[in-house]
Amino acid sequence: MVKKRKKNKFKDKKKQKKSKKISQSKIIKSKSESLTKKQSNLNQEEKPEIKKIKKQPTEKKEYNIKDFVVYPKHGVGKIVSIEKQNIGQIEIQFYKIFIEKEKLTLAVPINQQSNLRPISSINQINKCVAILKTKPKIKRTMWSRRAQEYDQKINSGKIYDLAEVVKDLNKNTDIIADQSYSERQLFEKAYERLKSEFEAVLKTTPEEVQKKMDKALGRNKNLLEG
Numbered sequence: 001m002v003k004k005r006k007k008n009k010f011k012d013k014k015k016q017k018k019s020k021k022i023s024q025s026k027i028i029k030s031k032s033e034s035l036t037k038k039q040s041n042l043n044q045e046e047k048p049e050i051k052k053i054k055k056q057p058t059e060k061k062e063y064n065i066k067d068f069v070v071y072p073k074h075g076v077g078k079i080v081s082i083e084k085q086n087i088g089q090i091e092i093q094f095y096k097i098f099i100e101k102e103k104l105t106l107a108v109p110i111n112q113q114s115n116l117r118p119i120s121s122i123n124q125i126n127k128c129v130a131i132l133k134t135k136p137k138i139k140r141t142m143w144s145r146r147a148q149e150y151d152q153k154i155n156s157g158k159i160y161d162l163a164e165v166v167k168d169l170n171k172n173t174d175i176i177a178d179q180s181y182s183e184r185q186l187f188e189k190a191y192e193r194l195k196s197e198f199e200a201v202l203k204t205t206p207e208e209v210q211k212k213m214d215k216a217l218g219r220n221k222n223l224l225e226g
Contacts, residue, residue, distance in 0.1 A: 061082065061110060061113075062113055062116075063079055063095060063113070063116070063118075064079065064082075065079055065080065065081060065082060066078065066079065067079045067118075068118075068119045068200040069095075069097060069116045069117065069118060069119065070116065070117045070118070070119060070157050070159075070197065071097060071099070071106060071108070071115065071116055071157070072115070072117075072155055072156060072157030073155050073157075074099045074102055074104060074106065075099060075101060075102075075192075075193040075196055075197070076099070076100075076101075076119065076193075076196040076197050076199075076200050077097040077098055077099040077100070077106065078097065078098050078100070079095050079096070079097055080096050080097070080098050080105075081095075081096045082094070082095055082096070082110075083096060083107075092109055093109070093110045094107045094108055094109045094110060095107070095108045095110065095113070095116075097116075100196070101192060101193075101196055117157055119197055119200050119201055120159050120197060120201055121201070122201060122202070124159060124160075124201075125197075125198060125201050125202065127160065128159055128160065128162075128163040128194065128198075129212070129213075129216045131160060131163040131164060131167055132163055132166060132167050132170075132213065132216035132217050133216050133217075134167060136167055136168045136169075136170060137164075137168050143180070143182070143183075147182060147183075147186060150165050150168070150169065150186050150190070151186065153165050153190075154186070154189055154190050154193060159194070159197060162190055162193055162194045162197075163194060165186070165187075165190040166187065166190045166191050166194055166213075166217070167217070169183055169186055169187035169190065170187065170217045170219060171187075191213070194213070195209050195210065195213060198212065198213065
């Protein structure tokens, strides 16, 4: 009887060991399965689906050929064509704009047309004339700081800012020495930008526009020529 009990005990221990091994292997399997699931989920999150773009993000054309537009850093230009071009695998549609004053042609993608603005209305031109008639603001800050502010206003593309610069830098005397070289350069840049927009809106000659602007500024004709 004692022998049988010993045998049974031995068998029981073997069974316990086997059951432990089976349970441990099951735990390991379940852990490895959960890890692989987590990894696959992470991979899916890290690697979004890549879609091939064949065309640039489309926007409705706001401008047409022969329209005048303003590109802030260069001034008034005329749209000479609307073209398409393939760059890599992307088809890009763009405006070709000719800047007469700088003899420059720009290519502006249609999906970046927010960088352009239409030319001003006659009411806006009249308001600019009213600005030119007002007294210039005399600032006591250093010229380098003022020059930077004026340059930013010129390149902002905002017509009222442009008129402000022309008005503030205007010297309605015959003495060119009253104006430094850098002041004169900024004045002429702003004056020509404003003049070109006046020409496009009023559809008149450069001479007539100059007369209109100089009259508003109380400016002598021979000052620009001097």
